Amino acid sequence: MRRRLIIVLCLAVVLVVAARLVMVTRDLPAQLTGAHFEGLRPEPNRLRAFLHRMPKGGDLHTHLSGAVYAERLIAWAIADGLCLDPAAMVILSPPANAPAERPCGDEAKVVPIADAVAGWRGQTTYDLLVDALSMRWFLPTPAVPSGHDQFFSTFSKFNPATGGSDWQRTLARTAEMTVDQLRQYQAENVQYAEFMVTLLEGEDRRRLGEAIGSEREPKAMLAALEQSGITAVVTQKVEELRALVARVDEMRGCAADRTRPGCGVQFRYIAQVNRNGAPAEVFAQTAVAAALARAAPSIVAGLNYVGPEDYRAARQDYRTHMRWIGFLAADVPVALHAGELWLGLVPPPDLDFHIRDAIETASARRIGHGTAIGFERDMDGLLAEMKRRGVAVEIALTSSDVILGVRGRNHPIRTYLSAGVDVTLATDDAGVSRIDLTNEYVRAARDHGLGYGRLKRFAFAALEKSFLPAADKQQQEQKLQRAFAAFEQEVTDDLAWPDWLAAFARALLPRRG
Structure with a gap:
């Protein structure tokens, strides 16, 4: 009786392995790619490089x-002659009919953004502005106590750089942002x-x-x-x-x-x-x-x-x-x-x-x-x-x-x-x-x-x-x-033999969801 049970168990294992072999070989590049992906988990940099290459629909x-990074917004603000309130780190449109000698108006603290970030001393202002327009290096403060508040406050700070209240300029900037x-x-x-x-x-x-x-x-x-x-x-x-x-x-x-x-x-x-x-x-x-x-x-x-x-x-x-x-x-x-x-x-x-x-x-x-x-x-x-x-x-x-x-x-x-x-x-x-x-x-x-x-x-x-x-x-x-067929074939072709064999063996095992 015991011998028969062992035989039955062995046959079951063989059938399971055979079924898995059939499934794996039916779409070998995809299976090997998935198995290779699992092998990359201990190496976050290789995992990211893999996913960067992977088609993402x-x-x-x-x-x-x-979606636009702050550095691009600042470049547009400079090109458009916009202004900056350095205390609040808010980009502003110049006042209408401002004189050439005071393009940002009479308020002393508001200056052309090009001047505020110019030269090596301007790097500090530039860095603070990037932080103000994004979640970069965010730390809670009494004034901005949460990531929620920082996140949603950024849009009004950079709005003039994306066109502001000028609808035609907004359309033109929308085209640039889209591209x-x-x-x-x-x-x-x-x-x-x-x-x-x-x-x-x-x-x-x-x-x-x-x-x-x-x-x-x-x-x-x-x-x-x-x-x-x-x-x-x-x-x-x-x-x-x-x-x-x-x-x-x-x-x-x-x-x-x-x-x-x-x-x-x-x-x-x-x-x-x-x-x-x-x-x-x-x-x-x-x-x-x-x-x-x-x-x-x-x-x-x-x-x-x-x-x-x-x-x-x-x-x-x-x-x-x-x-x-x-x-x-x-x-x-x-x-x-x-x-x-x-x-x-x-x-x-x-x-x-x-x-x-x-x-x-x-x-x-x-x-x-x-x-x-x-x-x-x-x-x-x-x-x-x-x-x-x-x-x-x-x-x-x-x-x-x-x-x-x-x-x-x-x-x-x-x-x-x-x-x-x-x-x-x-x-x-x-x-x-x-x-x-x-x-x-x-x-x-x-x-x-x-x-x-x-x-x-x-x-x-x-x-x-x-x-x-x-x-x-x-x-x-x-x-x-x-795109996926080409990607999976490329991943498979690039595997050295030891890696190919390791991926094949891993593909035979049940994988996570």
Whole structure:
């Protein structure tokens, strides 16, 4: 009897090994690449180099102005003749009609930024300014006690460098920022991006908000916008956006040479709405964003609400905002920042419904951050609903860390994965956080133990959950399949025989998720 049991166990082991051999040899380059990746875990520098080379599909959650590094913003500010308040480390536009001898006005402390950072003495000011415009070397102080406060304060400090209140200059700078980011993405093997940008500013926003007045019934609010010329505003915006895209194409020079940096990356814009503005202006922005996505889907892929979710207006008006989106954008792709919260940041009642309302009321197809999923009412039921609807979560690991202090095992990425919810990795604001998309793949592998196969699925999910039309999406997915095949073959070919044999042996063993 004992002998028979041993024989049965031996046969079972042989069958398991044989089955594993069949699976491994069926797609040998991919299996060896995954096994080689596991062997790199003890060497963080080799792990990062591997992930830098690895195709990464797309970045679906990136704020364009926040993606730009401070050094680039300072260079633009110098070129545009902007000013600096060294005490507050805030970039300012020069006063209108300022005399040539006092280009930054009469306030003595405000000086041309070019002068403030000039010479070897200016290096200290330059360094402090880079720190003020980003999370670099951030340490809490009584004035800025948290990473959350530092992160969100940077945008107003560098806003003039991205165009400020001058809409035409903003459009021109948007083209430059777009080209810069496309080149960066191509350098780290990313092939698609959806950039969040503000498309309704200044006088148009104020005028449309005033047309709504104190009205709060959505049909009446929309009727007021239609009577006050929203159609003409949208028509004008579409023409401006077409000119913007033409400018981006001209700057990239892809028509003459498709191999130039940035030409291998496709992009769309996401019209972002500031959720912390006056209610009438939030509604007007939402209406224009939805209309632009209908009128120019090849440029504006959808809409998103932005701004701190824990601010007073966002908290008080959250359910109203979700109803407005459901009313105005039922036929438009919607991605929403939802659940970018944590215990202590807001009162507990604000934690238990944001993600659900974004999905069930506003019909969001993607959720940005989703950090507070563990505080939602009936979390498991919500996760099941997300899986059923195909709602993806845009995970920004570094952003959740620096803004909310949520990292490691506290982060819910594995909660989403174990529930079968689609996940993509995203940068959020790469320039402010001083990261790139590769860094987020590194953190997923290092901090959460995720393996090559899972990271590869993240890359494909970024295309599957994009707001591209079906034909474009299929084309991008095929491109990514070819990129992975080439990458895995290259990794396999580069392995020396001892490394090849070690990877093959490792491939026969069960691997982490």
